[in-house]
Amino acid sequence: RLLPVGDLGPSSIPKRPLIPNPKSLGLLRNHTSLVSEFPQILHMMASSLLKCVLLAAASAAAAAQSPAVVIPLDKQYVPVLKDDRIVSYKTAYFGTIFMGSPQPQNFTVVFDTGSGHFFLPSTSCKSDTCKRHKRYDSRISASAVDIDHRGQKIAADASQRDQVAISFGTGEVTGEFIDETVCLTEHSGLTSSTEGLPQDCTRVRVVMATEMTQEPFSTFHFDGVMGLGLETLAVDPGFSVFEQLVARKRQNFAPSFGYFLSDNDDVPSEISFGGHDPRRMASEMQWVPAQKPELGFWQVKVLSISVGSEQLPLCADGSCVAVADTGTSLLGVPRQAAQRLHWLLARKVPENPSEIDCRDFPGPDLVFELEGGVRLTLGAKEYSRPTAMKVEQSQTKKSQVVCRASLLPVDSSQALGLKSFILGEPMLRKYYTAYDWQQRKVGFALAKQPAVATDAAQALQTEVPRQHHVIGAPPVAPQAPSVIHV
Template identity: 60%
Template sequence: GCVSETCTRHRRYDASASPTAVDIDFEGKTLAANEMEERDQVAISYGIGEITGEFVRETVCLAVSADSRSCVSMRVIAATEMTPEPFNAFDFDGVLGLGLAGLALDPEFSFLGQLSSARNLAEDQFGYFLSRSDDVASEISFGGVDPRRVASELHWSPVHKPELGFWQVKVLSVTVAGEALPLCADGDCVGVADTGTSLLGVPRQASQRLHWLLARKVNVEDTSGLDCRETAGPDLVFELEGGVKLTLGPEDYSQAKPMQVPKVGGGSQPVCRAALLPVDEVE
């Protein structure tokens, strides 16, 4: 198990306390007692950090009641080491991967895939609701979409190159306040839906222009109680393949706190900025 300070901040999984846990190697074969000392490990990057872990086959359930329809046998990685950054800052204790099969080390690592293979889902779908307020919990649903959490009619855009494993879609155009950016003029733009980040990733060469278009000056002296997500700003619109238009308002793309920009001659100007992450394009 993991005994570092980073791990002890969290609730830890103990395979020895589980009647359904089986220690396995990289290929999924059960380990004999004399193979436990030098067992296979894997290192996985997560954001700016890394997890090192060992392989276990376990029964994983969605519900505490362990209804057989909500349980699957799958392979999991039990952490033996976690870097302080970013895991010291996280409240959650584990990561449930929801990528497509192309990203999995083996199909048995895919929770959604195993649920689907066992025909335990009403529909091969999941939906996630990201709350705007700490007073309302975010949610994820398996087997369909919770209609109580849907803000509008559902629209569907096809996954682009699903063999890569990402929930990736083709982006036909990007506009800010009606101004089309030349970013997607050549027709090869793509975007990835990722629940593991709170930032909006944009190509590095376009990030400065997009920052400028989405920035708003705030003409108040005291910004201590200012929330930029509640400050008026232009719409950011993504046109996706399949006739889908995704519109983000300032409440979706803004950083909460304004940035203080120095003025010529002294003082500073508070500016509301977008939460953008410059991303280097990979060929």
């Protein structure tokens, strides 16, 4: 039987389709004759000792705050075409997880804070779309248990299975249910028992896709989606991967995760589990309580929004919210405010250049005032479409090059309300975000981006360079403006 989408509370958000080495203090020898002859040496030694102690303390504090697991993310660019011309790119960030035992099967997934379930394509899915991806095979896993939507065990060869249909923006996934061992890092020789599982592993209910629509899944390289919305976004906490990890209450696994988006393709983006990563922060973390966490979204209250010196009246009644969504490429704005925001953020470019990257052309700041006095500011670099638009008047033959914002209109819905913003990739690249599962709050800090790509490992004090892949990267050179005739 096919369960209605609403039963699983899928995301209504539009989707496209994440330690300093302690320095040795060494041995300090007491040379009394030298000290008596050169009193300044005593001061220098004391100062050096104090600096070393402070460095060691800072390193120890950083180590104590370090997350349990850090997963580097691959990046894929997917071109968006208009009149057979590339006008923009959708992007996806995904990392590798492991499922099954005793030999785990590895899959790439989008870590999505805007949805609540974990799905992977199954070998039962025979469509070309599914075959483009790695498919999970329950027959070679000793820990796989076939279940119904309530989590009750059923026969693997049952003639009738519960199914669910989940919408993901322009596409849909239909699947059955299985209970399985999932790990964030690779571990061999695991058993079906929950006893003795490593801290980054847990038992969880998974949606095994038997059907996947061609759009958007045929164009993306990742295999599935791991929902990281709050557990109330799932039909049952048993479907929430992070809820199950937190429920194990492992000592070195904090109930939070952090998300870092790199602004340079030579440096991998990352998601950390079991704590956020202070190495990725260029400012102090500011926390904002989740608004109505029972809805399952990582949403925060927006007190006001302004462009330059103009404050929009949209949020004056206190009903605006913003959802931190790692599964959305763009900045989402309420549809009723989209036209006004586009107008305020558009800029005329003098002298009509033949090539320009609008991210480098100045514009007004877009400022979000959140609860608790937290201000999030996006500049033209973050909100602009790279490609300009050239408007040509048919009658006068005059033309004007214009830089525009890249905004996603968000329709009102029962889940999100009338005035919902989506803090997608533009905001998540500028700000490192942390998600506190226990306290139900979202943290924002300016992201610490490496100054020079070739020095990234040294700048971030990464012991081992993290492997990642970039797929379909666009040309570096700025494009000619797209032409619109009016």
